[in-house]
Amino acid sequence: MNLAVLASGYGSNLQAIIDAVDKGEIEGHIKVVISDVKDAYALQRARRHGIEAVFIDIKDYSGREAYNEAIAAVLEKRKVELIVLAGYMRLVSPLIINKFRGRIMNIHPSLLPSFPGLEGIKQALDYGVKVSGCTVHLVDEGLDTGPIILQESVPVYDDDTVESLQNRIHKVEHRLYPRAIQLFIQGKLSIEGRKCFRNEG
Numbered sequence: 661m662n663l664a665v666l667a668s669g670y671g672s673n674l675q676a677i678i679d680a681v682d683k684g685e686i687e688g689h690i691k692v693v694i695s696d697v698k699d700a701y702a703l704q705r706a707r708r709h710g711i712e713a714v715f716i717d718i719k720d721y722s723g724r725e726a727y728n729e730a731i732a733a734v735l736e737k738r739k740v741e742l743i744v745l746a747g748y749m750r751l752v753s754p755l756i757i758n759k760f761r762g763r764i765m766n767i768h769p770s771l772l773p774s775f776p777g778l779e780g781i782k783q784a785l786d787y788g789v790k791v792s793g794c795t796v797h798l799v800d801e802g803l804d805t806g807p808i809i810l811q812e813s814v815p816v817y818d819d820d821t822v823e824s825l826q827n828r829i830h831k832v833e834h835r836l837y838p839r840a841i842q843l844f845i846q847g848k849l850s851i852e853g854r855k856c857f858r859n860e861g
């Protein structure tokens with residue numbers, strides 16, 4: 661299966677996905693990594709692994725739709741079958757969601773539906789929760805609202821900072837995201853309404 665990864669930043673989740681592909685734990689090919697940030701480290705990681713890395717500058721387009729059309733064109737040209745958002749800090753537009761419905765995944769650093777949107781880790785810390793975690797879900801038109809594929813919790817300690825909690829969550833993300841992608845590739849996920857079921861039988 662042909663995958664595309666969209667990332668805006670450091671790309672540690674991208675790295676986990678690349679490593680899982682290399683180990684055969686994900687039976688897919690990363691055809692392209694796309695970023696909205698020119699010097700995103702994620703792009704360097706892709707190039708280092710011989711994966712096409714594309715920077716698409718929103719400033720080159722008249723608006724959000726035109727920018728998303730440009731992304732869709734890159735995805736369609738590479739015959740991408742699953743879009744993986746890995747720290748991509750923009751909303752994917754309805755144009756892309758309609759073209760790739762049920763074929764876009766996101767990872768979010770909280771136990772959704774708590775703390776969606778930006779700064780999920782800071783939101784959880786500020787709220788004072790004792791447990792947080794991460795969520796892999798399918799993308800729909802809402803903000804982090806699509807059917808949940810996998811979720812795992814981590815404890816929150818009194819002396820946690822955004823950085824320490826982020827490190828704990830990242831460790832889980834790097835395990836969970838490749839697993840969710842492989843379940844999708846193997847056709848082991850089914851969607852009923854807003855529920856996602858795993859058929860591992």
Ligand code: GAR
Nearest residue numbers: 669670671672673747767768769777
């Ligand atoms: C990850 O923790 C991911 O859950 C989060 O960004 C981080 C990217 O890290 N995504 C969001 O907050 C989406 N709203 P990475 O660049 O090292 O993979």
